[in-house]
Amino acid sequence: MGLVKYILRRLFTIFVSLIAVIIITYILMWIAPGEFFNIAQFQASAGKVATLTPEQLQVLIKGFEEKYGLNVPLWKQILNYLKDAFRFKFGPSFSNPNEPIEVQIARRFPVTLTLAILSMTLAVIVGIPLGIIAALKRNTWIDYISMFFSMIGSIIPAYTIGVIMVIIFSVYLRVLPTSGWETPKQMIMPVICVALGPMAVIARFMRSSLLDVLNQDYIRTAYSKGGTDRAVIIRHALRNSLIPIVTIIGPQLAFLFTGTVWIENLFRVPGLGQLFVNAASMRDYPLLVTSTFILSLSVMLMNLLVDIIYAFLDPRIKYE
Amino acid sequence: MLSKKVLIVLLVLVSIFLLSGIVNGQKERVVSLPYWDTPGLIPYYWQAQHILAQGTIFEGLFGYAPDPKGLGGVKVVPVIAQSYKVSKDYKVWTFKLRKDKKWSNGDPVTAKDFEWSFKYYASPKIPDLPAWAGPHQFIENFWAVKSGAMDLDKLGVKALDDYTLEIRLATPRYDMKEWLCVAQGVPIHRKSVEADPQNWWRPGKIVVNGPYVPVSWTPGKDMVLVKNPNYVGERGNVDRIVLKFGGLGLQQYQAGELDAAMIGNVAEYRFVLSDPKLSKEFHEDVMDCFWNGYQWSRGFDPIMDNIKLRQALAMAIDREKLCKEVLGGRALPLNKYWPDGNPIGDKMKGIPFDVKKAQKLLEEAGYPGGKGLKTLVFYITGGGDPVVEFIVDQWKKNLGINVIIENVESGLYWNSYVWPNFSPDAKAGFTVIGAPMNNLEIGALMKNSDHTVWFYDFPTSARKRRHELYQEYDAWLRKEGGLTEADWKTLIEKRNTLYAGFKRIVDNEPEKLWREELTRPPLWYEQFDELYEKWKAAKTNEEKTNYWRLAGRVLTDQEGFQLWYNNLSSQSKQAYRWRYKTINRPFSDAVKIAHYALQPMQDRYYMVPVYLAKAQWVKNPKLEGLMLYKFSWGPGFFNFKYLNLKD
Numbered sequence: 008m009g010l011v012k013y014i015l016r017r018l019f020t021i022f023v024s025l026i027a028v029i030i031i032t033y034i035l036m037w038i039a040p041g042e043f044f045n046i047a048q049f050q051a052s053a054g055k056v057a058t059l060t061p062e063q064l065q066v067l068i069k070g071f072e073e074k075y076g077l078n079v080p081l082w083k084q085i086l087n088y089l090k091d092a093f094r095f096k097f098g099p100s101f102s103n104p105n106e107p108i109e110v111q112i113a114r115r116f117p118v119t120l121t122l123a124i125l126s127m128t129l130a131v132i133v134g135i136p137l138g139i140i141a142a143l144k145r146n147t148w149i150d151y152i153s154m155f156f157s158m159i160g161s162i163i164p165a166y167t168i169g170v171i172m173v174i175i176f177s178v179y180l181r182v183l184p185t186s187g188w189e190t191p192k193q194m195i196m197p198v199i200c201v202a203l204g205p206m207a208v209i210a211r212f213m214r215s216s217l218l219d220v221l222n223q224d225y226i227r228t229a230y231s232k233g234g235t236d237r238a239v240i241i242r243h244a245l246r247n248s249l250i251p252i253v254t255i256i257g258p259q260l261a262f263l264f265t266g267t268v269w270i271e272n273l274f275r276v277p278g279l280g281q282l283f284v285n286a287a288s289m290r291d292y293p294l295l296v297t298s299t300f301i302l303s304l305s306v307m308l309m310n311l312l313v314d315i316i317y318a319f320l321d322p323r324i325k326y327e
Numbered sequence: 328m329l330s331k332k333v334l335i336v337l338l339v340l341v342s343i344f345l346l347s348g349i350v351n352g353q354k355e356r357v358v359s360l361p362y363w364d365t366p367g368l369i370p371y372y373w374q375a376q377h378i379l380a381q382g383t384i385f386e387g388l389f390g391y392a393p394d395p396k397g398l399g400g401v402k403v404v405p406v407i408a409q410s411y412k413v414s415k416d417y418k419v420w421t422f423k424l425r426k427d428k429k430w431s432n433g434d435p436v437t438a439k440d441f442e443w444s445f446k447y448y449a450s451p452k453i454p455d456l457p458a459w460a461g462p463h464q465f466i467e468n469f470w471a472v473k474s475g476a477m478d479l480d481k482l483g484v485k486a487l488d489d490y491t492l493e494i495r496l497a498t499p500r501y502d503m504k505e506w507l508c509v510a511q512g513v514p515i516h517r518k519s520v521e522a523d524p525q526n527w528w529r530p531g532k533i534v535v536n537g538p539y540v541p542v543s544w545t546p547g548k549d550m551v552l553v554k555n556p557n558y559v560g561e562r563g564n565v566d567r568i569v570l571k572f573g574g575l576g577l578q579q580y581q582a583g584e585l586d587a588a589m590i591g592n593v594a595e596y597r598f599v600l601s602d603p604k605l606s607k608e609f610h611e612d613v614m615d616c617f618w619n620g621y622q623w624s625r626g627f628d629p630i631m632d633n634i635k636l637r638q639a640l641a642m643a644i645d646r647e648k649l650c651k652e653v654l655g656g657r658a659l660p661l662n663k664y665w666p667d668g669n670p671i672g673d674k675m676k677g678i679p680f681d682v683k684k685a686q687k688l689l690e691e692a693g694y695p696g697g698k699g700l701k702t703l704v705f706y707i708t709g710g711g712d713p714v715v716e717f718i719v720d721q722w723k724k725n726l727g728i729n730v731i732i733e734n735v736e737s738g739l740y741w742n743s744y745v746w747p748n749f750s751p752d753a754k755a756g757f758t759v760i761g762a763p764m765n766n767l768e769i770g771a772l773m774k775n776s777d778h779t780v781w782f783y784d785f786p787t788s789a790r791k792r793r794h795e796l797y798q799e800y801d802a803w804l805r806k807e808g809g810l811t812e813a814d815w816k817t818l819i820e821k822r823n824t825l826y827a828g829f830k831r832i833v834d835n836e837p838e839k840l841w842r843e844e845l846t847r848p849p850l851w852y853e854q855f856d857e858l859y860e861k862w863k864a865a866k867t868n869e870e871k872t873n874y875w876r877l878a879g880r881v882l883t884d885q886e887g888f889q890l891w892y893n894n895l896s897s898q899s900k901q902a903y904r905w906r907y908k909t910i911n912r913p914f915s916d917a918v919k920i921a922h923y924a925l926q927p928m929q930d931r932y933y934m935v936p937v938y939l940a941k942a943q944w945v946k947n948p949k950l951e952g953l954m955l956y957k958f959s960w961g962p963g964f965f966n967f968k969y970l971n972l973k974d
Contacts, residue, residue: 062858062877066474070454103374104455105367105528115547173575177582185582186574188548275574277547281364290738 009325010318014311021307026089028303032296033085074099075293092300100294102285108297111282118188119278122270123263125194126201127256134206135252138213143240145218153210160207165200166269172196173273186275197274201267205259212255216248223247250320257313261305355566356972358586358950360964361579362570366546368528370510371448373457377510378956379570382406382966384537384552385513386560388422388441388492389504391954391966398669398918399616399767399957403504406560407436407536417499424490429557430516432534438486444514445484445494451475460765461511462503467495498847501913505767538562538968548572552967563952563971577945581605586950586972589962590943593655599945611943616764616957618664618774620937621718624706624744626753627794629787635692636700637932641678642685643725644718650938653717658938664774664925666939671772674922678935682725689726697727704756705732708740715759718937730756748782749794760934763959769910772921776928780903783933785894796887800880809875810868815859818875821882826852828889840907851885902927949973 072078076087076098091097097108134157141153176196177185187193220226221244229239268280283298285291317324363375370380382390386406394402405411411422428436448456448463449472458464458473467483483495494503506512516534520527527533530541530550538560539552552568571579576588577595590596590609599605623631630636646660662679665672686696694700705715715732722728733756735744744750745758764771782790808814829845829852836842849857855878862874895903905924909917929936942955942962952969955962 062474062476064474065877066451066476067454067470070451070475074454103366104372105369105374106525111546114545170575170578173578178578181582185579185584186571271547272573273575275548275572277545281547288737290742 010315014315017311017314021304021311022093024307025092025300025303029089029092029296029300030085032299033081033088036292036295037081075101088296092297097297098293100286100291100297102289102291102294108294112279112297112301115277115279115282118276119264119267119280122194122197122201122267122276122278123260125198126263127205127260129198129202130204130206130209130259131256133202134209135213135249137206137210139217139245141210141214142217142221150214154214157207157210160203161211164269165203166273168203169196169200169270169273172200186273188274188276193274197270197276200270200274201263205256205263208255208259209252212252213248216251217244220244220248246320250317253313253316253320257309258306261302261309264302264305356564357567357569358565358967358970358972359569359571359584360587360953360967361574361576361585361589362550362572363960363963364547364572365544365550365570368530368533368541368544370513370515371453371456371461373460375960377460378960378963378965380510380513380537381508382537382968383539384533384535384541385510385515386428386537387507387509387512387514388424389507389512391508393952393954393966393969399764400612400955401767401957403508403767408507411504413503417501417503418496420494420496420503421487422492422494424492426490427559428536429559430534430536431540431555431557432516432519433557434516434518434534435489436514436536437489438492439489440514440517441492442484442486443517446472446479446482447515447520448511449473449482450479456511461509462500462506463511465496465498465500465503465506467497469497499911501911501917502767502769505769505914509766539568546572560968562968565967565970565972568967568970580945586947587953587964588945590657590945593657596655596657596943599943605945608945608948609943610946611941612955612957612962613659613666614940614942614957614962615666615669616774616961617761617940618661618936619658619714619759619761619940620661620935621705621715621757622745622760622778622934623783624704624753624756624758625747625750625782626755627749627751627787627791628755630701630703630755631783631933632787633692634932635688636694639685639688639692639726640722640728641932641935642681642688644721644937645680646937647680649714649717653713654938654940657943658940661936661939664776664929664936665922670918671921671925675926675929678929678932685726689728694728697729700728701755702729702731704754705730706740706744706753706756706758707732707734708737710734712759714937748797749790751794761940762934763961765959767914769912769914769917770906772909772917773906773924773928776925776934777903777906779928779931779933780895780899780906781891784896784899784931785891789890789894793887793890796883796890800883800887803876803879803883806876806879807872809862809872814875815862815878818855818878818882819859821886822852822855825882825885825889828893829885832889832892838904838907840911841904844907851881855881896931898927898931947972 069078076084079087095109097112099106100108100111103111137153137157141150141157144150172183173185173196176183183195184190184193188197221240226239226244229243234242264279267276267278268284270276271278271280279298279301282294283302286294286298363378365375365379367374368376368379368384370376370385388406388408388411389403390406391399391401392404393400407424407428409423409425411420413420422438424436424438424441426435430436445463445466447453448461449466449469451473454473456463456473458469463469468477468481469483471477472479472482483497485493485495487493496503500506514536516527516536519532519534523532530544533541535541535555536558538555538558540555542551542553544550549572550570552570554562554566571585576585577590577599579585580588590599599609623637646662650656650658650660659666662677663672663675665675667673689695689697705719707715712732719730719732722730740758744753745760760775762775764774785793833842833845836845858874858878858881862871862878865871865874892900902924905920905927909921909924912920928934940962942957944955944962946953949972951971951973953964954966954969956965
């Protein structure tokens with residue numbers, strides 16, 4: 008019951024936070040240099056050149072503003088947006104008037120979700136053992152090699168690794184296709200590229216977390232009670248050292264929803280990243296607000312999920 | 328376990344199937360090409376699909392055919408039009424259509440399709456139609472119809488019969504054929520649009536009249552086109568075209584996943600040339616519909632009023648060295664808006680690379696050895712720009728001028744520094760500019776250099792005032808008042824003063840074509856008078872205020888025009904007169920005199936050409952008929968109906 012109450016309370020906080028995020032985003036766009044909201048005038052500027060009377064120009068601008076909901080004061084625009092956003096209706100975007108934003112998102116979201124989950128799964132499967140081995144074999148060549156590889160994942164941009172992989176596996180060895188997102192073979196390289204960053208972070212966190220736990224009194228107690236290495240590490244150390252890992256996995260996963268644009272472009276993966284990054288560069292404010300909304304919602308939901316998982320990992324944690 | 332008999336039957340069936348394909352020569356010819364990411368298939372939006380609509384999935388009355396000697400590598404040919412005639416004043420165009428053209432569902436393509444489509448584009452239902460990118464802006468009553476003030480039936484487009492289309496224009500256009508080649512010149516299929524106005528354009532629903540039909544589309548990934556079975560007309564032998572958006576083009580080509588790939592940088596270019604196989608499949612062409620260079624920022628620092636300073640800077644750049652060392656041979660030096668070998672470029676004088684002369688000019692400008700000149704700013708976006716770094720280095724080395732490079736966010740850069748009328752926040756300095764032709768319309772021969780006349784070549788004080796007037800123009804929409812005659816008094820006085828100024832301009836302007844443009848109805852003072860009359864008849868305060876505001880805008884607009892005209896340099900006025908002469912004649916004649924307009928604009932040194940980029944690509948040797956798109960958005964490939972894949 009405590010958990011249900013806790014979730015409901017957190018959902019309410021998310022709701023309020025999202026409203027705040029949207030208001031701040033709107034205000035930032037309003038005050039940003041470069042005339043975010045002047046597109047109606049830009050569109051109508053051709054009318055000024057042509058033989059358009061001011062009345063006709065006014066009607067023309069009005070039509071455009073109505074289409075994009077710009078015909079009301081800013082506070083009302085925000086209110087209208089919020090009303091629609093919580094029903095997942097986002098209207099048209101400047102840069103793509105062909106279809107509503109929610110349709111574009113609905114098409115791309117499953118792709119991004121698949122990429123994010125596969126990549127994070129790979130990152131966890133490889134990153135955690137890598138960190139454990141490094142911690143258990145601290146200051147040995149195994150530790151150094153593990154950390155060297157995790158360092159590579161952090162230092163070299165995923166895009167560069169992607170290009171190298173394409174040249175090796177697609178051009179020379181011809182064992183994998185260069186790009187695409189239909190067959191499992193096409194997914195291998197993008198998933199690895201996206202996984203490298205989180206994998207490195209997880210491995211390093213796992214190593215330091217496990218080292219930290221291994222120095223705790225209760226581990227010493229467990230050993231003094233006659234526990235074997237295997238029993239102490241698996242039963243006592245690992246479970247506790249996983250808590251910080253869970254903390255970082257949540258935000259990392261949320262970041263993957265939008266932070267994979269380079270990989271998407273490189274491997275022609277039709278995900279959300281391309282859509283959202285273009286929104287900023289093209290000053291497409293309906294899409295920009297929506298991307299902020301989706302990203303914020305993802306981060307908040309991930310954090311909630313992480314907090315719920317805490318309880319299963321550490322029974323001392325109570326939801327109040 | 329399958330019985331032997333069943334296995335034999337299956338084997339025979341498979342063999343028959345395979346053999347039948349070989350015997351009948353039914354092996355599908357598939358071509359994969361790189362393409363711009365396409366966010367939809369509605370042809371009239373200024374997005375990647377507008378290039379696809381030009382001859383691949385849609386066709387209009389006219390289209391492009393390959394012509395290596397033609398501007399943009401194309402020539403304009405009739406496609407659905409069979410013949411045409413035009414009135415003496417170039418305002419009424421009548422087209423006879425071919426009778427054999429069909430939509431992909433088998434319906435005939437008729438003049439009524441064009442009439443309905445053009446009216447659909449013009450209707451207020453599409454308030455965000457980028458009218459500047461299409462021919463409709465010139466059609467009689469287009470703007471009144473678009474604004475909803477006039478009924479659709481009044482639009483100057485009419486099907487005289489099933490195969491005769493008449494287009495009446497508001498102003499004479501000599502280049503309607505050229506304009507009708509672009510995406511907004513194509514018809515769309517009425518029945519399918521009306522059946523599903525939101526989704527008619529999606530693969531599976533879309534009915535097209537071009538040689539290929541889209542059957543699948545994933546934005547960010549690819550699009551698949553197959554032969555339109557009902558297409559009548561010239562077409563290559565390719566059955567299926569896969570357009571791939573993004574990815575590593577050259578590597579996809581090397582892996583056999585693309586039949587052509589653009590070369591994107593010097594490293595790829597060198598790699599291709601060093602590879603025995605790729606070097607044989609290498610092609611290049613010059614993007615002569617663009618010019619690349621720099622322009623002065625559109626701020627208000629009076630430094631830029633000094634022509635000798637502008638000239639000195641333009642002459643102090645070693646363009647040969649830039650193209651060789653920085654651009655690695657992927658560009659040609661360009662010191663005029665059109666290159667040598669082009670009918671316009673051949674008649675133009677280039678800006679010489681002459682350091683001594685540049686130094687002398689700088690001295691005459693009041694800055695000997697660059698002394699006394701403040702540090703200028705070169706605005707860029709997206710990180711480092713080796714071309715800008717080279718230019719800045721040349722100015723430092725050859726003239727002793729300090730220029731710092733300032734990187735700004737892309738939206739801000741394009742909207743506030745490169746393409747706005749004025750940039751009040753910009754410091755004295757420059758931005759990069761790649762100025763293209765959007766299509767083959769005659770005005771595009773100016774390659775955007777007419778911005779020199781519109782926004783640069785009058786004194787800083789006047790430019791500043793004009794910017795203020797733009798702001799006043801917008802501010803009028805929020806002004807309170809206009810309820811009493813007293814509110815109109817000042818406006819009427821201003822109207823009369825402006826009228827006197829306007830009359831002086833019209834009476835003294837020597838160029839007839841410019842005079843005609845200025846006096847084309849509805850005239851600004853007629854609009855003002857009409858608004859005043861409407862104000863008198865208005866019943867509510869809201870209406871009264873609105874008419875008063877609109878009248879205020881009319882006057883502000885006119886004040887801006889007079890300020891501009893009266894402060895233009897004589898060279899710019901002369902250039903503008905030649906511009907009118909150029910755009911008011913057929914394309915072939917316009918090319919012969921365009922240099923008279925371009926040369927004086929270039930000689931103001933506000934917008935300075937530096938290099939001409941090359942398009943470079945590798946191509947499957949078996950693939951023929953690949954057309955390069957050289958206009959804005961280019962380089963890329965388009966008009967796929969000429970593609971042929973040799974066995």
